[in-house]
Amino acid sequence: MKIGPLIYLIRFLETKKGEIDKIKEKILTTEPADPFMGSFLALNLHHLYCALEDIFKEIGKVFENQIEDLSKYHLELLKRMTYDLSPLRPAVLSQESFDLLNELRKFRHFLRHAYSVELDLISLKRLKDMVREKFVVVERDLDNFRDYLEGELKKKLEEVA
Secondary structure (H helix, E strand, O other), X not given: OOHHHHHHHHHHHHHHHHHHHHHHHHHHOOOOOOHHHHHHHHHHHHHHHHHHHHHHHHHHHHHOOXXXXXXXXXXXXXXXXXXXXXXXXXXXXXXXXXXXXXXXXXXXXXXXXXOOOOOOHHHHHHHHXXXXXXXXXXXXXXXXXXHHHHHHHHHHHHHHO
């Protein structure tokens, strides 16, 4: 792999991490006590998944962007992040991260297509609690992947020095 894409992906991950931290904070401090606050929480859960999917899309562009069945694009992209493609790249996500993010992916899909359905505040609270309890694993996985990229960049820079 060339140096440029490695640097780009490292910087992209760092930028998205800041955005994700802000969104996560909104999620964790929002109580879905009424439909208005439920809508605010739903929007931020949606934003959280979309920010993560942006990362996965960029990883896919750099390493392996060949999803043929566009009807299952979002699920296939998420699944691909669990695949160890050594020596190309390690898995980005653990199964535990996949399980949480797949719940958020399903919710994102529901939210985008449920125009006339009232949000279930109990389900929103359940998703919020899942983020509170399990998102640390996603953060760990992304940190590990960034560490892998930085290690690869260091090797490449030593080769040209």
